[in-house]
Structure formats: C-alpha cells, structure tokens
Amino acid sequence: MARGGRALARVDVVVRAGAAPLWWAGLCGAAVGVLLPGLSGRRIGLLAGAALFLLAAAGVALARRGRYTRLAADAVRAGRADILQDRAVTVRNWRRAHRWWLLLAFPAAVVSSLALPAAGGLLVAGTGAGLRLKALWLGHRQTADDRLLWVSVDHLASAGGPAGKAVTAYRATGIAAGDAAPGGARRRR
Structure with missing residues (x-):
C-alpha cells in the first residue's frame, strides 16, 4: 500500500459473512435431526431447539454491542x-478462514440430534440468525450516522472478529462508498 494506506473491510459485511452458511447448515441439520427419534423424543427436541434458537439469536445479536458502539464513535475518516475491499472478497476471505468451523456445523447438528432431535441444528441456525440481526443493527446505525464503518484487514486476521481485542479503531467513509448496502447485503442497482 502506498503512503501508509491500508486494506479495509466493511464491518457489517464481516459480521454477516457467516450468517448464511450457519443458517442453512443449522436448518439442514435440524431437518435431518427430526428424522432421528433421539433419546428424548421429537417433541422435546423441537421445543428445546426452539428455545435454543431464540437464546442463540438474541445472544449473538446483543453480544459486544458496547464495543461496536465505542469503536464506531471513535472512528476516524479513511x-x-x-x-476499500470489495464485498465478495471480504465474504470469501472470511468464509475461507473459518471453513472448518462452517463445515463442522452440519455434522455437529446431526450428531447432537441423537440426544435431542433438531435441537443442535436450531442452535446453529439461531447463531446464523443472530449474526444477520447484528449486521442489520450495524446497518441501521450506519444509515443513521450517515457513514460506513471499516476495519483494517490486518487487524481482522488476528483479532477474532471486527470487534476483537486487537481492533483498536474503525475507519469511516460516506454512505455511498463500497458495493454493499448498510447491513452487509448486496447493493441493489
């Protein structure tokens, strides 16, 4: 990078990158899990799974909100x-870095169905739903503040997420920068 420039990835795109794979792995794992009788029975497994889905979605969506808010308030202009990294590159890099976790989500959901049918799959799907809700929250924040939040790719690789301990600051741009809509989804043209 010339003159001290950095590669930056959108914060909400990074958060949203794992939502779809976890959602679909969880739903497919729950569907397979319903076919297995399990130790507790289907009804108890589905009820426990519904509770785990809600808890996981709420927990992931609300986790680290204070840290995101502090980093957003202290963001400096890019x-x-x-x-500015392309949305597709950010998603591909995140999924490639976490591919083993994403690949293990489906078998883990199916194996857990031997005890509680569909519960593990719904837990994984709830995690994906929580990530999407967090990305939507970040998108609403960015729209309200009329600026997009970016994190350094170098910090992202070592931080454990866009709000990890290694991330010390965000960069900000105008709302029209980048190829993703606020919330990390593809920009509609």
Missing part, C-alpha cells in the same frame, strides 16, 4: 491511500 485516508485517500486506504483501499
């Missing part, structure tokens, strides 16, 4: 030398 420089001219900074490179």
